[in-house]
Amino acid sequence: MDWVTALLEATVRAATPLALAALGELLIERGGQINIGLEGSVLAGALGAAIVAEPLGAHAGLLGGAAAGALIGALFAVFTIALRTDQIITGTALTLLVLGTTGALARTLFSERGIALTLPMLPVNPIPGLQSIPVLGPALFAQPYIAYFAVLLAIGIHWWLTRTHAGLALRAVGESRENARVAGIQVDRVQWAAVLVGSLLAGISGAVLVLAQSGTFVEGMSAGRGFIAIAIVALGRWRPLPVLLAALLFGATTAAQYTAQTFGWTMPYQVFLAAPYLATLIVLFLSARRLSPASLSQRGPSLA
């Protein structure tokens, strides 16, 4: 396998969990919320996947991850929608909570055995025909099914946002809670659903880290991917297909780092790693408030 194939393969592999989490955050932000606690959902998803996958296998593990992610999302919704607490503080606290809880749980559950935890992994599902395309085939079409799912999901969300009444309702709520209510939409219910489904996807993202990448659970293994997802959503300007591309860009920079190390290239790879964040800042600067859902940056009640 030459380095182009290796790079592409690693890009898609790194981008898959990012894309899933980012698509989740996209749903939440299009509904006018911002969930800093997404990082918590990703990490909870990783642990949930590990716990379920050990006895029941990798596919069940995905479901375990989804459930754990959604559970954290439900907490976020209880606080921010039902109790109307500040989203930023709530999300921050939830992330801390999950960091602490998963760390403690993982040690009590896994580490007493003395050997490293080895979990069943998702198999690679090559697509017949396509995988034999030179260079691209082995990179793009020999991935676990969850990678193809992420692509289909982006297309699906795009379709859902523009072609279903529920999608319209979500966008309306994201623009103006009050006007959406006047138009007969159950605003709280819509936001609840967006947070639950978005966090569920973040949970799957965490599960993918465990079941398709590392094969084990490590404390804090989400490593900021929930926050990266928020960056990706901004870079993709709150649209599903550009978000998918933005996830690939972020994945590519991670992949480039590994590839560079594997192939013994010397360069300050940090430039690569920092580049997508700078690109996101530039996109934010260029688009400013024009493109983000209008009610995203409207603050809740005062905190003091």
Place this chain on the structure above:
Amino acid sequence: MSTSITARGRALRLVYVYVAAAAAVIALAAVLLSFSGFSVANAADAAWRGAFGSADAVLSSTLVRSIPFMLLGTAVALAFRVGVFNIGGDGQFLIGAALATSVALAPWSMPGWVHLILALGAGAAGGALWGLIPALLRRRWGVFEVLSTLMMNFVAVHVISYLVRGPLQEPTRIYPQSSTFAEGVRLPSVLDGTRLHVGIYLAIVICVLGWIWLFSRESGLRARLTGANPIAAESAGRIDTARTSFRVFIVSAALCGLAGSVEVLGVTFALYENLSPGYGFVGVAVALLAALHPLGVLASAVVLAAIDAGAGAMQRDAGIPSVTAWAVQALLVLAVLAGRALVNRARAQDVPRTPVTA
């Protein structure tokens, strides 16, 4: 006709919220510990000894940890007061630490204390510089600072990663960290034999100055008015709210940078990659528990630092993972958030709502 709720009445309600929150968290922690098969008594004993049990525990563990918490908590409290959601504390902390490191390692011949002050100043300047970008983006182009400061955090992590493998790496080029600072450019300890350094004085002074500024200076009043009701601040107060929040943003970022420089100059004496284990977020927790009050930050920083120190001891003595500290800190924040939300809801019901235009 006006049933005034006095300041004392409101303070009392808050006390109830905190007591209830603390009790709930302690109860929850005890249940979880016993559920996981740990002895609650052992754990409580270890936590107490680790945090407050001896002079050394208080001075070398709890108080040393509280120093960055105080600075970051004040930074967050000031920013949130003016309505700026600076969650870039981590990045500003790291860049401050990096600039302080480069000044501390500079081969300048000057008295140690001058060098130290320069290094601290460099830290504050580094933080301010890192905050300048999101602050400008917010002021000129309306970029939402939650997103931009989050980006800046990641960029800072990679900048540090580059520095400790490049220009600031120690001479043997083996470890991803800087050289250790000379004795003269370390913050002296407050008491011989403890790790508590003079940074504690600086942190306390900053909290007190923050309090004085916020409540006794005209510019502090402008900041609070801007945060509480920007429209009235502009209309009735004629305050330039964009400028006010910009300035406070920069000050907040400078304090985060200062925290980074105090940490390298007082505790680690070198720049490492993982210098900040999520301090920016702990800063948010400290500020929230303090109800965004700088003097409250003093107390909440010590409480959260004690949880950290106690958790460390629980791991050593009772085998309970120390990361539990984060969970306990987070639960405390969530409990207080929920308690306040419920109190405010009850209060909102006995107070007239804004009339709707007929």
Place this chain on the structure above:
Amino acid sequence: MAVPLRTDGAVAGAEAPLELRGISKQFGHVVALDRADFVLRAGTVHALLGENGAGKTSLMRIAYGMVQPDSGSLRIDGRERRLRSPREALRHRIAMVHQHFSLLPRLTAVENFALGGAGRFDRGQETERLMRYAEQLGLFIDPDTRPADMSAAEQQQLEIAKALGRECRVLILDEPAAVLSPAHADALLQQIRALADAGASVALITHKIQDARAVADDVTVLRKGRTVVTGIMSSMDDQTLFAAMLGESSSEGARSDRRIAAVQTAPILAAIRALTSEDPRTHERLRDVSLEIHRGEIVGIAGLEGSGHRLLLRVLAGRHGVLSDAISLPQDIGFIPEDREREAVVADFDLRHNVALKDAADRRGWIPWRQWTERTRALMTEYDVRATSPRASMRTLSGGNQQKLVLARELSANPSLIVAENPTRGLDLRAAGAIRERLRTARSNGAGVVFYSTDLDELASEADRIYVAYAGRVRLCALSREAIGRAMVGAQ
């Protein structure tokens, strides 16, 4: 003076699609509705007349489920119902077109049209439906434009099409003609008539008797939250309706000629010359406005929502931010905005802070809190602000006491110009009287007072001169309620 609605004639026996009885609603200390009644008969247009603040919009918001009444009953087709949200109203096929449109500016026309449905959103089919309703209304809507790029008239047509698209039987229109040119307004009235003829029931909120007469079968007049007249339109003459809207004539507050003459020779304090300006946020406009404020006079301002009076008051208060040769103002201005909680006070802070709020930008250094406490206490005594102490939270005060504190803060420095926007709104008689008295005192001390009020009686009795804003233009008007009322709706 109330006339029972006659439900005789052609529709006798049929249940009313919408019936509101004894509806009361209070917002904080403001009574918006006081046992109001409104019965909409099937297949008719029912005009709901009243002045600004009479409670028309509040009553219809209750019918649309946006606001919950404190008491009273709502019947749909004769069955008692509770509408907890617009969603429930829509389920009963009641729709409302708001004065401030509730379209989502970044959804396209057809998306806005379809919003609130369920299942798959078939763009082609919805476009076709939108076109069909548009055609029925005799207009063209580009399905792919966004409301942000549409004119007010187009947005309104889209709102109406949206309501029809939901197959509503009851359509509530809130001041639909306010944003339209006369030609468009006429077309709209014809559409409304056609809708009723096709079987819909339409409630039309308006303050224009002519519009009501042009289309309505029935009419209800609200004043101060009460139903004062209701009946068949053709049985009412304009004079009856006008009197019902404005209430009993009170004394005209005759001022001596000597006073007016003295005012006209007093020095000019503030002046606007040929100012044309637009508020980018509200799109409120002023066109070629000129006026002068002298020392020692109260200048009344009247105008309906959207007429430009809000912008005019902010320009005069120096709060608009445009620097222009067309505006000359004194340095010291006291400003009492209408939306107190939004613009004038920080409700979470105590009284001292709210007193110190004024011109906070101009001070430096240490805050002399002891002085502010003393000052606040003095103002509380002088202006009869009832609160436990200067440290009480502003939120705990009643509306009247909050208003008195704002007035105290703004007037205590004896500013040469005072701009007061509906300062007595929602206050009890005694508090309102005290505030009017303060403004009169300021006038006799040589200040110029600009006074906007939705209460035309109050305006006519307090003001020395009155300007009326209509469609961005401002004209002097005679000091009678009838003249003001006519000028406010653009009648010559």
